[in-house]
Amino acid sequence: MEGNYNFSARAARIGTFTLIAGLIANFVPALYLAGVVGVMPQFTDLLQIYAVAFSAFGVSWVVQPLSFYPMLGVGGSYIGWLCGNVADIRVPAATMAQRVAGAEPGSPEGDVMSTIGIAASVFVSVAIITLFTLIGSAIMPLVPKFVTKAFGFILPAVFGAVYAELSRKHFKIGALTIVAGLAITFAAPKVGLPGSLLSICVIAGGIAMARIIYLSDKK
Amino acid sequence: MDLKSVMNSPGMWVASSIMVIVVLVQSALFLREGFKAADKLGMPRSTSVKGMRAAMITAIGPSLGPVVILLALLAVLGGPTTWMRMNDIGAARTELAMSALATKVVGVDMRSAAFDLKAFSYALWGMALNNAGWMLVALLFVKRMNSAISKMNQKYDPAWVKLIMTGAAIGLFASLWSPALIKGGGQFFAGIVAFVSMFLIGKYAGNYPRLQEPALGISMLIGMFAAAYFF
Numbered sequence: 001m002e003g004n005y006n007f008s009a010r011a012a013r014i015g016t017f018t019l020i021a022g023l024i025a026n027f028v029p030a031l032y033l034a035g036v037v038g039v040m041p042q043f044t045d046l047l048q049i050y051a052v053a054f055s056a057f058g059v060s061w062v063v064q065p066l067s068f069y070p071m072l073g074v075g076g077s078y079i080g081w082l083c084g085n086v087a088d089i090r091v092p093a094a095t096m097a098q099r100v101a102g103a104e105p106g107s108p109e110g111d112v113m114s115t116i117g118i119a120a121s122v123f124v125s126v127a128i129i130t131l132f133t134l135i136g137s138a139i140m141p142l143v144p145k146f147v148t149k150a151f152g153f154i155l156p157a158v159f160g161a162v163y164a165e166l167s168r169k170h171f172k173i174g175a176l177t178i179v180a181g182l183a184i185t186f187a188a189p190k191v192g193l194p195g196s197l198l199s200i201c202v203i204a205g206g207i208a209m210a211r212i213i214y215l216s217d218k219k
Numbered sequence: 220m221d222l223k224s225v226m227n228s229p230g231m232w233v234a235s236s237i238m239v240i241v242v243l244v245q246s247a248l249f250l251r252e253g254f255k256a257a258d259k260l261g262m263p264r265s266t267s268v269k270g271m272r273a274a275m276i277t278a279i280g281p282s283l284g285p286v287v288i289l290l291a292l293l294a295v296l297g298g299p300t301t302w303m304r305m306n307d308i309g310a311a312r313t314e315l316a317m318s319a320l321a322t323k324v325v326g327v328d329m330r331s332a333a334f335d336l337k338a339f340s341y342a343l344w345g346m347a348l349n350n351a352g353w354m355l356v357a358l359l360f361v362k363r364m365n366s367a368i369s370k371m372n373q374k375y376d377p378a379w380v381k382l383i384m385t386g387a388a389i390g391l392f393a394s395l396w397s398p399a400l401i402k403g404g405g406q407f408f409a410g411i412v413a414f415v416s417m418f419l420i421g422k423y424a425g426n427y428p429r430l431q432e433p434a435l436g437i438s439m440l441i442g443m444f445a446a447a448y449f450f
Contacts, residue, residue: 007256012362014252018245023354025238026307029300030343032234037225039340041325046344049321053349056320057313061352067391069364070384075249077364081357083242084308087395088281093274096435100428101262101270105388106381109260116253116267117274122246124278126239126306132286133293133302140290150447153409154284156399157442160410161435163392164417166385174389178400181393186401199394206390210382 007112008074015078022082059196067203071095071105075115083122088158093121095165173209180205222336226297235303242306273432280439285311292318295329296342304346308353314346321345405450413442 034040041049065081071091072080080086095105097117103109132139140148167174181202188198225231250271257267288311292301296318304314319329322345327338371380399406416438424430430437 005256005259007252007259008365010252010256011249012365014245014248015361016358018241018248019354019358021241022238022245022307023351023358025241026350026354027347028237029231029234029303030340030347032230033225033340033343036230037336039336041337041341041344045324045341046348048324049341049345050348052320052324053317053345053352056316057349057352061356065353065357065360066364067387069361071388071391074361074365075253077357077361079246079249081308081353081361082245083306084310085281085285087392088284089278091392092281092435093278096277096432097270097274099434100273100431101266103262103270106384109257109262112253112256112260112262113267113270115249116257116271119246119249119253120271120274121278122242124275125282126243128279128282129289129305130239130302132289133298133305136286136290137293140286146444146447148287150443151284151287153405153443153446154281154439156396156406156410157413157439157446158281158284158435159392159396159399160412160414160442161417161438163389163396163410164414164421164438165435166389166392168418168421170385170389173386177386177389177393178396181390181397182400185394185397199391202394202397203387203390206388206393207383207386210386210389214379214382 007108011073011075011078011115015075019078019082063196063200067199071114072118073111073114075111076118079115079118079122083125085125088155089121089125090118092158092162093117095162099165170210170213172213173206176209176212177202177206180209222334222339223297225336226300226339231297231299235299238303239306269432276433277435280436288312288315291315295334296339300343300346304350307350309346309350313349317345317349318342405446408449409442409446411442412445413438416441 064086065077068080068086068091069077071094072086076090076094080090094114094117097113098105098110101113103113163174163178184201184205185198193201254267285305289301289305292304292311292315305311309317321341322329322334322338325338325341327333329342368380396410399410417434420430420434420438424434
């Protein structure tokens with residue numbers, strides 16, 4: 001990049017500042033209830049809630065931000081872990097922004113486009129969530145049953161479409177990895193592999209396939 | 220004070236809106252910085268705008284996905300809390316599960332009449348403590364991941380580092396997609412149809428740039444509705 005402009009450094013500064021603000025905002029309603037209304041769990045119960053949260057989601061807290069980093073980049077990570085819906089909204093938005101702009105993932109252009117795409121996707125999702133919070137109960141009875149049924153299939157459809165986009169330029173890695181992924185996911189409950197480690201194993205499988213293709217193409 | 224009057228009170232709306240404001244301000248700042256960086260990289264403004272538009276079109280479908288759970292949360296936790304928690308980290312199902320787990324600590328079933336103001340406060344703390352987990356980890360690790368990858372690029376062949384990232388990304392989505400494929404039926408069919416649609420659009424619609432921007436959204440809709448029709 002020209003001059004001493006460093007996008008990653010600037011993104012990290014914006015991200016750190018806004019994520020700290022988010023961390024505070026995250027507790028405001030609970031504190032409002034405690035301070036103004038005067039209702040709050042006992043301290044020992046708070047510890048217990050934390051223990052429950054940690055045992056249910058603690059592994060996800062750590063594994064998800066690390067495993068999604070290659071797809072989100074610096075800017076996208078700061079947005080994604082404040083706004084959520086990373087796998088189903090942010091990553092698809094980032095991949096499409098990169099694809100349409102012709103920016104290679106992992107390049108400086110790719111990082112910039114993923115940040116632009118993810119930031120723009122937030123405005124769309126906030127608008128839709130706000131609309132449905134306000135008038136959803138009035139709209140939903142009017143939606144045809146067929147449409148609500150279709151929305152039950154939204155996640156596999158998003159994952160399938162994203163998978164096609166990811167493996168478009170790496171067809172061999174994509175084909176080998178989904179076979180490995182299916183085998184590991186299928187075998188996991190039988191060998192007692194916990195769900196939290198499952199994704200790590202499949203990611204390692206993807207990296208191993210990339211290595212195999214890299215070495216065989218080099219020859 | 221009873222639960223119903225508190226959970227939808229103006230005070231709760233104000234308290235919950237702060238997170239939504241932070242979310243919007245953050246994305247506005249990143250959007251501005253992103254366009255500035257695109258200029259510095261010499262990318263034409265029209266290209267970045269096209270990319271942004273494609274991202275926004277892509278986001279519409281998946282944003283409608285959690286609407287059914289949104290309505291469930293709305294009935295139990297009220298407007299302000301649902302609105303805030305659906306706009307921040309924590310998938311709709313996670314927020315619902317965490318609220319149920321937290322209220323269980325005080326011995327109350329979230330869907331029963333016993334769910335009172337006290338139990339509501341347990342749900343609020345539960346979601347706040349849980350969501351803080353992701354934010355803290357991101358705060359601690361994102362910058363470190365960035366410098367770790369720069370170091371890897373200096374130490375190893377950058378082409379190989381890039382391939383590791385690609386392999387990791389493909390592996391991640393293989394792990395997200397595999398359970399639905401194994402489940403079979405409509406879950407299998409929706410994903411396969413969306414995959415094939417996306418693949419075909421990528422391969423044959425290269426000459427129609429207009430089809431590229433909504434490609435993922437279209438593929439997703441084809442997959443969803445095909446599954447709803449056949450299953």
